[in-house]
Amino acid sequence: MPRDTQPLFVQKHLLILGCGYLGQYVAREALWRGMRVTALTRNETHAVALRAQGLGVIVADLASEDWHALAPREVDYVLNCVSSGAASAAARAALSPASASEDKLAARRRSYVDGMRSLTRWLRDAERVGTIVYTSSTSVYPQGGGAVVDEDSPTVPPDTNTRAGILTAAEQRLQRDCPPAPKRWFILRLAGLYGPGRSHLLDQVLKNAPSLGPVSQRLNLVHVEDAAAAIWAAFAAPATFANRVYNVADDAPAPKCEVLTWLAEQVGPISPDSAKTATVSAAQRSSRQVLDRIISNVRLKREIGWQPRYPDYRAGYAKMLSH
Template sequence: MKIFIAGASGAIGSHLVSQLVARGHEVVGTTRSAAKTGALRALGAEPVVVDALDPDSVADVVAKAEPEVIVHQLTALGGPPDFRHAKRMAAATNRLRTEGTDHLLAAARAVGVRRFVAQSNAMWMERAGAPVADENGRIEPNPPADAAEAVAALRHLEAAVTGISWADGIALRYGGFYGPGTGLSAAPDAVMTEQVRRRKFPIVGGGGGVWSLVHITDAASATVAAIERGRRGIYHVADDDPAPVREWLPVLARAVGAKPPRRVPAWLVRLVAGEGPVDLMTRTPGISSEKIKRELGWTPRYPTWRTGFVEGLK
């Protein structure tokens, strides 16, 4: 198939391009930076530079590509781990999940795309639901005020994509990424790994938030499965071992040669960083990926972070 990947130079994009090309697909991949076109070309994709928030530019590049499938992996996440940059990246990502989604959907409809696959996120599943949620679970209806825009953007993306009638609209709720090209890897510039090594990624409160994690190559292979044979709706994508922060974070610290993480009272983090981070570290439920395994035959290479942290960070 001819596949158009919006956000092909991002954390999951490069892995996705490689896997799709290896399976014989023709890939057109977008980037915001002309400096990244060479890397995309080396992976086997046809690179295009586009501003995803410009509807005319998006319509033009999609019309020229004439893809059968569009994959929406646009975010603005990455960069220095300071509060000012984090706020800016979050705001930009929210626009990409709202305006960017709408622009891509309009362009997709105009050229007759038959499948549209988009990146969602499982970190904001409903807090009052099951400890491990399946796809029947919903996005948290009453998030903290400082997370409301981000959660609303996820809700917009999922509703817009799965609500189309002219193609199979698929939203993938990914767990937390780790592995090469992500902020949690063995690379010297990996932001989250550096925070762990400097003991700036603490266990907040009781550390009871249940995180579902997924190695980046497994996230990409699940996306390939959705591209090739997915059906309209939502699929969860994570490993088989959801676990509270207090359990997986010390294991991660050992894996990257760091001292054990600090423990910080929730009230202090709430005072410094807001309610949203506290909520993520203390109340997040995990997710089950049984649906995508059952329906699409997906099998993760790293079914648990316990081996993934040891074998898959490089």
């Protein structure tokens, strides 16, 4: 693949905190853009793979301060995209869970809230850091009932005992504790991420066992390529844009039954009816609330010029299914 010709990023240094699905996607694009990339991971095996791809690697828990002395003193861009989805054995051992759900909440608090505390402390002492992007989630919004949700819509209050409240707490910590200009932050609230190697809906259809809540609620999705493009748009945003919150979702939230039916038609021979039936019964079992709303991406487009390459699920999945 030829090198990127956009000079803005060439030879700039990017620090990625939490190099999972999205982090690795951005890391690959950063190398292609001719950047230096340092990644932080807790996972030794993961570290070996990242080094082989040409990244500098720090093995540490973001929530600790162990990495502060190991991080570069000067970086142009920081991406905090940790997620507590896959806690390492070492991280789990550091917890003292009262129950499985407490364990998950504790892991989440550690990655998001304690991680953000550690990041803002490091930012205070770092010599030169430019733009910080934090990938939050649209699950900070409590609205359902078909509401249109933009960045001014109320969010759940910070609460380190709930999944969504933990995300709000992490956002607020960045907003409150990030040092002033020339440092600047952007919070990107991502909708459900999908793309090559990450497609829960398609996997469910292929197994003929769709699940995940009621079928009539709209799904707000974003393809990983478009999520990465939003990160690059924030890094490249003119200096007049600083300390902003943006939703990152595609243009066309669609009812879940529509998405599952369409996917079932594409992959056949699973009948669309069986997808619907399986989903309804799974919905009855589901304990997790799924909210019907339309996440607005207008501000992201208007202010920093982001446009989704995959404006709806059909475009995103069609590309994946063609490979």
